[in-house]
Amino acid sequence: MDQFKAWRGFMTYEFETLSDQGMKNITDYITLLSQLSRLSILSTEVHPNIDNSYELVKRCYSLFDELSNYYQKYLENYGLPSNSSFVHLLLAQTFESAEQIYWCKKYSDENFPFDRLFKVLGWNNSRFDIALLLDALECELWTMGVPIDSLNNTKLITVTNKKLYMKLQFIYAKNLFGPITLKACVKDYDDKSEHKDVFPYEIINSKNWNEVLMKTEPFEYEDFKSQIKGGYSITKDEYDQYLVDFKRFNNRLEYLKYYNISDTEIVVEPLMNLIDIFEQFNIESQKYQNVK
Structure with missing residues (x-):
């Protein structure tokens, strides 16, 4: 007889965005101070093995991919329309991975309930993520279900x-862990401390992203001056460590990909530990979440 086995296949993701500053009157009472657009989407897929170990598959797609000579070929390989965004491309590959993981972990007993469902977890505010995902969640190849809660405060969407x-199934990761910061989550649910990388994201916008990111020299310390934080976003010691880390990359774009992928990978071990805890009681952790 098949024993209960927790679902260990999932994906974490994150967007990198561009901010356009500038005041724009929407109505007599509403003024838009800035507007976000997508620069890239990063993901880390967890492919479980029989012995509960796992392999990680990391992906990154960005505006640079849409400009490449091979982009249309990528879309054709997945049957996507020619006007599809890089987010469509990542979702197509995620569906393919989800299918592979499903057949690897499926129970031998056909009557044992096992959903054809793959969890996709984002740590950022759900309103922020869904706004950036929304135009890619409905197309010729897939369809979006009714969100739990609302599009302004989405807890779960399939x-x-x-x-x-x-x-x-797109889930706001804090529904699993509760109201906790990413740093606190890693500390509470992981055995090792994680080195958090740094990036001066405020310096990039929709007009300069190509020029800024293709430069081969590291950012200056002044580039880390943050209007949001009202000072520098890193210390001098952290900047010195950044200079050491940057030597491993050919340009700023490569470092940005590494930086973003690290943010998606850092959540994996806490999630796996949470799954292990729930599995002791024959509970599927990713099905028990706070959606209130």
Whole structure:
């Protein structure tokens, strides 16, 4: 007889955005101070093995990919329309990975309930993530279900592939861990401390991203001056460590990819530890979440 086994396949993701500063009157009472657009989407997929170990598959797609000569070929490989964004491309690959993981972990007893469902977890505010995802969640190949709660405060949203019938379920990760910061989560649910990398994201906008990110020299300390924090976003010691880290990369874009992927990978071990805790009681941790 099959024993209960927790679902260990999932994906974490994060957006890197561009900010356009400038006052724009929307109505007589509302003024838009800045507007965000997508620069890239990063993900870390967890592919579980039989012995509960796992392999990580890391992906990154950005505006640079949309400018490449091979982009249309990538879209054709997944049957995507020619006007698809890099987010569509990542979702197509995620559906493919979800199908592979499903067949690897499926119970031998066909009557044992096992959803064709793959969890996709984001740590950022759910309103922020869904706003950036929304235009890619409905297309010729997949369809979006009704969100739990509202689009302004989405707790959970399911997207179903029309051909594979595989579902991607987008979850706000804090629904699993509770109201906790990412730093505190890693500290509480992981055995090792994580080195947090730094990046001066405020310096990039929709007009200069290509020029700024293709430069081969590291950012200056002054680039880390933050209007949001009202000072420098890093200390001098952290900047010195950044200079050491940057030597491993050819340009700022490569470092940015590394920086963003680190943010998606850092959540994996805490999630796996949470799954292990729940599995002791035959509970699927990712099905028990606070959606109030």
